[in-house]
Amino acid sequence: MLEVLRPGLQTTLQDLGRRARALGVPGGGAADPPALRLANALVGNAAGAAALEITLGGPTLRVQADGLVTLCGAPFGATLDGQPFPLWRAVTVQAGQTLAVGGTARGARAVLAVRGGLGGQEVFGSLGTDLRSGFGGLGGRALRAGDQLAWAAQPPALPPQAFLSPHLHTPTGPHVTLRVLPTPEATSGLLAALTGRAFTVSGQTDRMGARLSEAVPAPHDPARISLPNVPGAVQLPPDGRPILLLPDAGTHGGYPTPLVVASVDLPVLGQLRPGDRVTLRAVTLAEAHAALRAREAEVRRAEAALRGWYAGQRA
Structure with missing residues (x-):
């Protein structure tokens, strides 16, 4: 087990999310999925095993078993x-040791994975914590001091003697560019107002969305109906300050959505923190697909190499 001595600012149990959007349930899951997948690969877990998602300030944990x-x-x-304690590397820990995670000057989130995967409340096929709905993880809430987190027993294994290439790390601020695709609601005026300029991430940022500080002219249609939302959707509320939706956003909304962040850059969106500067750059669907395929191929090569390391020890 891991005993929580200090919970950190907001530490939750997350996996790769749930597929229940047809029921009105957000997908949720890790805000930086490649970090979760690579962390799990480093300790020999399945890609979607549950781990701790740490936000801005981390927890202090006492290890109760090797x-x-x-x-x-x-x-x-x-x-x-x-x-x-090195990042991006599997490290052997022993019972009685204390792992303390502090803060970060860049980015917002990290994943702490344990060989065997962490246990929690499963809802709609996922252990991920949905803070607003109050389910998943540890009863739908962030960690508290005194919590104990168990993991499944696994055969002992030597950690891989290598760091993952920095090329696999999700880019972090303070200046980032997000590739975006126009939706049917985009107009030439909105595209000109939203792309090619730098916005500031405001303090109104959480797992539901990141609100930008600067306003643009927002269209107003009183007859507009609620339409489906997806993570990465760029909403324009009446005050004109764009909201970039994250994994815990609702499945439907009534604000105009002229842009959506390309899937390849959703992890970058998940690393935004207040004060970061973000530029939206329009790309074609073909460019977005090509970038996603290239990134996915790199992650899968790393996962395959690490699976081979652990398979070799079992042989």
Whole structure:
């Protein structure tokens, strides 16, 4: 088990999310899915195993059994019994040790994975925590001091003796560009107002969405009906300050949505923090597909190599 001594700012149990949008349930899951997948690969887990998603300030955890742990994502500072704990590497931990995760100067989130995967409340096929709905994970809430997190027993294994290439790390601020695709609601005026300029991420940012500080002219249609939302949708509320939707956003909404962030850049969106500067750059569907295929191929090669490492130890 892991005993929570200090919970951090907002630490939740997350996996790759749930497929229940037809029921009006957000997909949820890790805001930086490649970080989750690579963290799980580093400790020999399945890609979607549940892990801790750390936001801005991390927890302090006491390890109650020997295990294998990794921390991937934004460059958080971390120590194991007071000694530096490396990111993007599987590390053997022993019962009685204390892992303390601090803060990060860039990005917003990291994933802490344990070999065997962490357990929690499963809802609609996922252990992911939905904070607004109050289900999944540890009863739909963030970690608290005194919580205990169990993982499934696995055969002992030596950690891979390598770091993952920095090329696989999700880009973090303070300046990022998000590739976006126009929707049928886009007009030439909205595209000109929203793309090619820098916006500032406001303090109104959480797992539902990131609101930008600067306003653009927002169309108003009192007859507009509620339409489906997806993570990455760029909504324009009446005040004109765009909202970029994240994994916990609702499945439907009534605001105009002229743009949607390309899937390849959703992890970058998940790493935005207040004060970051973000530029929206329009791309074609073919360009978005090509970028996603290239990124996915790189992640899968790394996952396959790490699976081979652990398979070799079982042989």
